[in-house]
Amino acid sequence: MVAVTFLFLCFWAAGVHGDLSRIQVTLEPDRPSLRVQLSHTAHLRCCYSATRGAVETTWFISIQTVNGTSALQGVDRRDNRVTVDEGNLTAAGVMCHTLILKEARLNDSGLYQCFLNHSALRHSVYTHGTFLQVYRPMVKILDISESTKNRILTAEGMLLMVxxxxxxxxxxxxxKKLNQLKKKRVKKEEENIYEGLNLEECCSTYDQIQRSLVQGPYQDVGNMIMEEEIQLEKP
Known part of the structure; x- marks a missing residue:
């Protein structure tokens, strides 16, 4: 019974010692994406915290292939444009590795991750990674400064107001000219109406009518008196 208990304690101690000797890695948040202009420099970081030792770090890039799948390949450290540091340990115990990529090209676009490996790790670990997008800047037809643009906009506004x-x-x-022409036309039409009338003839005709109306009754009475006198003078 004592021998069995002793063996059990030995196996338990060995298991505990094995677990204590293993390294535990905690991944820190990475920058999700990074856009860099063509021929500029890109700075990529991966951070993690490891207990009971350090781990080996290798940079990998995942590139999209023609058929839509992704291919994982290691970053070529022999490239003169690539610089990888050995890692910096912060005060909080977080280890950060930086990848510097100079004169970025369009085919450098992809997902960059750190591969963490050590014999004391249960499983190898990939960091979350940062997607690098290298873009070609738009070519300006006219390279105009902001002050010049403001002057042009001000001039356009003044010209529009004028x-x-x-x-x-x-x-x-x-x-106004149409109103004046209309008034002249109306005045000319009124003058044309009065030009067709002869005022002297109108007045003479009016006098004749008045004279005939006044003299008509008295003329008949006079004629009757003259006729009676003629009849009385006859024997």
Missing amino acids: VVLLHGTMMLCKT
Whole structure:
């Protein structure tokens, strides 16, 4: 019984010692994405915290292939454009590795991850990674500064205001001229109406009518008296 208990304690101690000797890695959040202009420098970081020792870090890049799948390959450290540091330990106990990629090219775009490996690790670990996008800048047809753009916009606004004022003034002048022509036309038509009438003839005709209306009754009475006198003088 004592021998069995002794063996059990030995196996338990060996297991505990094995677990204590293993390294535990905790991944820190990585920057999700990074956009870099063509021929500029890109700085990529991966951070983690490891207990009971350090781990080996290798940079990998995942590239999209033509058929839509992703291919994982190691970053070529022999490239003169690539610089990888040995890692910096922060005060909080976080280890950060930096990958510097100079003169970035379009085919450098992809997901960059750190591969963490050690014999004391249960499983190898990949960091979350940062997606690098290298873009070609848009070529400006006219390279104009902001101050020049503001001057151009101000000049366009003033020119537009002048055009509106000129158009409004021309419309007012045109309306005024049309009103004057209309008044002249009405006045000329009135003059034409009175030109067709002879005032002397109108007055003479009016006098004749009045004279005939006044003299008519008295003339008949006079004629009757003269006829009676003629009849009385006859024997």
